[in-house]
Amino acid sequence: DAGVIQSPRHEVTEMGQEVTLRCKPISGHNSLFWYRQTMMRGLELLIYFNNNVPIDDSGMPEDRFSAKMPNASFSTLKIQPSEPRDSAVYFCASSTTSGSPHEQYFGPGTRLTVT
Amino acid sequence: AQSVSQHNHHVILSEAASLELGCNYSYGGTVNLFWYVQYPGQHLQLLLKYFSGDPLVKGIKGFEAEFIKSKFSFNLRKPSVQWSDTAEYFCAVNAKSGYSTLTFGKGTMLLVSP
Numbered sequence: 001d002a003g004v005i006q007s008p009r010h011e012v013t014e015m016g017q018e019v020t021l022r023c024k025p026i027s028g029h030n031s032l033f034w035y036r037q038t039m040m041r042g043l044e045l046l047i048y049f050n051n052n053v054p055i056d057d058s059g060m061p062e063d064r065f066s067a068k069m070p071n072a073s074f075s076t077l078k079i080q081p082s083e084p085r086d087s088a089v090y091f092c093a094s095s096t097t098s099g100s101p102h103e104q105y106f107g108p109g110t111r112l113t114v115t
Numbered sequence: 116a117q118s119v120s121q122h123n124h125h126v127i128l129s130e131a132a133s134l135e136l137g138c139n140y141s142y143g144g145t146v147n148l149f150w151y152v153q154y155p156g157q158h159l160q161l162l163l164k165y166f167s168g169d170p171l172v173k174g175i176k177g178f179e180a181e182f183i184k185s186k187f188s189f190n191l192r193k194p195s196v197q198w199s200d201t202a203e204y205f206c207a208v209n210a211k212s213g214y215s216t217l218t219f220g221k222g223t224m225l226l227v228s229p
Contacts, residue, residue, distance in 0.1 A: 033216065042221045043159075043205065056216065091158060102147050102209050104217055106159040 002026075004107035006092050012113045018080040021110045024073055025094030033104060034067055034077050035091040043091075049075065050097070082114045117142035117208050121220035128196055128227050136191040136223050138206035148189040149207040149217065150180055159205065165189065176200070198229045 005024040013019055025032045033048040047057040049069045057067070064083070069075040079086055089111050093104040122137040140146060150162040163174025170182040180191045189206060206220040 043219045045216055048216055093159075102217065103149070103161060103164060105161075106151075108158045 004092055004094050004105055006090075006107040006110050008110060009108060010111045010113075012115065013082055014115055015083055016081040017114075018078065019082045019086075019112060019114075021077040021090050021092075021112070023075045023077070023092030023107060025075070025092070026105055027073070029094035029096045029105070030072070031095045031097060032069060032075050033093040033095075034075070035093065036088045037091060037109070038088045046077070079112075082112075084114045087112055087114050117146065117210060117218045119206050119208050119218050119220035121204075121206055121223050123223050124221065125224045126226070128225070130198055130227055130229055131195045132227075134191070134193040134196045134200075134225070136204055136206075136225070138189045138191065138220060139187050140189065140206075140208045140218075141187065142208065142210060145211040146208045147211060148180075148182060150174065150178070150189070150191050151205040151207060151219075153203045153205065153222075155202065162191070162204070196225070196227050198227050201225060201227045 004026055007022045031050050034046040035043055036046055037043045044059055046059045047067045048055055052069045052072060065079055067077045089109045091109045092107045095104045118141045120139045148165040151159040152162045153159045162178050163172050163180055165172045165182045173179045178193050180189055182189050203222045203224045205222045207217045209217050
């Protein structure tokens, strides 16, 4: 099993630019989660999808953030325009509601630096 | 909504010392409990989990945790730590009823000196 795949692994961009982070969940998993990790705030849930439908986006910080899941094997998190305070590691995780419920498998993360 | 409290932000131990990291949660119903570990520069990995049954659960790398329902606690233990255990440890909880997301604690950074 390839695990959760995220790209890019590192992204450096200038303030004001659009940033798109990508995630491929584990095949067969029907839930997908986007998290942000910073020193100050720890691990924060931004949004999660169940069967490709956004269930809870209350963690999305502002309208500059948007997420989509067009199909079961792909999701994007977009920041437009980006700001220096968006610098963080963004993790994608997936899980299944069958078998061992609620156990989430994390991807390697994307380290975003906005200058 | 549930919440998770990890009492220690940083713990420093020498190799072979015993480890106990505290975790308390707040929720009125039944829960699933998890410990995740994040090694430097890596992603979160599941260390162990409790769903039901024996409240003493054993995980990878010699770690174990005990669920004490009356204390709303799920402390992580290891009898003898190694330098390679240096990492950040996260306790997490979610409600059994319906489908709910994981709520993570703030994490405890463990530094093991050789």
